[in-house]
Amino acid sequence: MNFEDLQQTWQRQPVPVVHDQSALLEKVQAGAAAFEHTIRRRDNREIGAALLVSIIFGLMVPRHGWPYAFVAAESLVLAAFFLFDRRRQRRWADAFDETLLGQLDRAIRLTAHQLWLLKNIFWWYLLPFLVGMLLIHAHEIPASTWRERFQWAAPKMLFDWLIVGGIYWLNQRAVRTKLHPRLKELSALRDRLRAADQN
């Protein structure tokens, strides 16, 4: 048996029948709508949460002072960043009609970007949050002895660090278990295809 025989069998293979094309089309359209809806819902949830934090902290400014305005502004900046970055990522991802090499390049760029974001989450997301909380605690700390100040601030700072630590740990786990292997896998695919082109 030679390759041509295999080709013949391959090309003659029975092709599954779609009995009701309009029903399938409706399903595909519903699927596409569900997909868009899921993405919009995720974006809205993240932006909505940031806006809510901003509003809550903004309302606290007159009563509790300017550090709350810092956190409110910080949340607004984050919401804008989420919106901008998600749109950019979607533009990178939506090109399934590219060549295989082109699509792999895009997928690698997207995964590398996501990996960078999560790896550096402390600097762009958690540190501003910590600074904001630190400013709030410093503003509200009672004027008393150092010992009493420490006793007042330590549990609050510990709580902040626990939250930050938890978020950081979750994100670094995603980097290790999902994004790094994915990037490696995609890079291997692209290198393999490129090597075929260059050899």
Next chain:
Amino acid sequence: MIADAQREARFTAWLAEHRGIMHKIARAYATEPADQADLFQEILLQLWRSLSAFREQSKPSTWIYRVCLNTAMTWKRDERKRRELAAPEWSLSEVPTSDPRPGWTHEESELLGQLYHAVRELPPTDRSLVLLALDGTSYREISEITGLTENHVGVALTRARQKLAERLKGVRHEL
């Protein structure tokens, strides 16, 4: 951008004419029937979503191969359950069954099963080249689909065919 009615008409026409490409790729890149159904579903979804970008600069089959192979190469098996939970209304429970072709024999069916098994064992990039070659796609089209230069498609394909031959040792005599 194309109008919705034109997009629907084109999608339906392509589904009728080129669904073989979609099924073969789904079957070659996923092993379990549930995964094949999920990949087939993902391919249909990406085809529909990408259709508005079709500029008629290439043959429909070339464009369809690109979308299908890109979807299959970046498809993640572990996302199936998450997707089903997120959007249960969008779930084809299984890949549609096929009516046997006239003259299609039991031996051919067995050979095809072995061929799919061997193809699935190839690395994904070699798999795409072999699939295109098995479908009789020209070097020029393979080049348009993969992004490899036309000169090197032959070299890469020879290597991929050798790997396929090794995996089909018991079945074939000369490949």
